[in-house]
Amino acid sequence: MTRLAPLSQAAHGTLGWTPTVSGLSLDGTASVPVSMDELPDFAVRFPLAIRMVRGRAAPVVPVGALQGGNTPLLDASGGWRPRIVPFALRQGPFQSVRTGERDAVFVDETVLSAPGGPVVPLFDGKGDLSDATREHLSALAGWQKSMRQAEQAATALFKARLLQPWREGETTLFAPDADALAALGGVRLAQMHETGALRLAHMVELSQALIGAAVPPARPAPAREANAEGDAFLRALREEMS
Template identity: 30%
Template sequence: MPQWIAISRTQHAEHHYQPRQGYRFAAEQPVASILLAELPKLLPHYALGFIQQGEQYQPVALLGLDGQTNLYVAPNGKWLGSYVPASLRGYPFTLANTEDGQTALCIAQDHLLESEQGEPLFDGEGRLNERVQQTLNFLQECEKSRQLTQQAAKALGDSGVIEPWPLQVERGEGQEPLKVQGLYRINETALNELSAEAFASLRSHGALALAYGQLFSMHQLSQLTERAKFHAKHQAQQPVEKAPSEPLESLFGGDDDEMVFDFGE
């Protein structure tokens, strides 16, 4: 887990930072939190589910099958897909709450540089440099959508339509199915049996899109098994640190790495 440092004009005016190079930082991340606003972009590429955090449910995209590996990250750090979840694209920056209730822009400690290598955090007039400001804007828009997403997930949880998901993934002849623990899904029968009033309440919270998105996305579990085969093939053929020989774009598409909060077509 990264150590986050709040960025300060007084303390970091002369500091630089190392921009993210690929997605190796997420190589051991089996799920990624998702936003309502990006559902149309997620559905063609990811199986979606929920994990439980305290008494709340967090909607996530499934990235791995064993709880430790992100199958969407190639050996060279490239993303194996044409859309990267928004929760990963702001790295090495994030927003965090301070002790006085404010929101601060933070950077992963190992990306903060005291030398003049990398890129400056601030310009000569003490303002965030253009790329950092762009990232901050992106994170702020993500935070607005995250709050709406949490409201939708809470409404689904309160309505009783979220249930444990005993997911088993077939691994081929002679191999035991892989069991994935800790996931939750929408109970379609319970959703369809809600009263008209309860159904309307979910609609008012934007929760129906999240519910049906999760149900429809379960057809994308094959995306995980295909990427598992890809990794197994290249681990057998070459050292992990070497890049795959095939162009990744021809296998799974190129990564959408735009730092723009626009999830339309």
């Protein structure tokens, strides 16, 4: 069981942590949140969706929904298979909790141990954060800031009714509604741009175009005119990214 406590030299000065990649549940509900900074790399490698649970929206790799496909993302034990690992799975024992206008770092004391081998010391001999810990916490802070931006963009899409179920009957995973996006104009278009919502929507659409959506759309896509040049570009980009 997790036991979180504020990270401090007094309580954790002689302990260390092990950089690991977290496993995921195989029950079909797992998803991995994706920050705005991660979107460009992930959109050309994984199908993306927008997940809405208990009023919170965020872009995700819908791992559980993809497990039954030809290229499952998890191994038999729930381990992440692809070479590129989302930061959400590399947080280690740390959690950053927003308190007022600042973030406080908490650590899971149940996974700390004496430094040595793969175990990285939390603090150095002077009582300061070790270089490895400081670098990791800096990356965590940057990722969380980017995640807040992603959540704001996803929420803006949801509130503007620019999403549709990712597949028929889906209640938590959504994809951009191409028709609704195409109809945007004027002030609403500017608002979606300012919030980052347009960028997020286009990244999710790009992921489905490049990867080939692993699940059918919620409704038949409208017929499109042949676009040999565009199709050739997508094929070339798929080959380059494979």
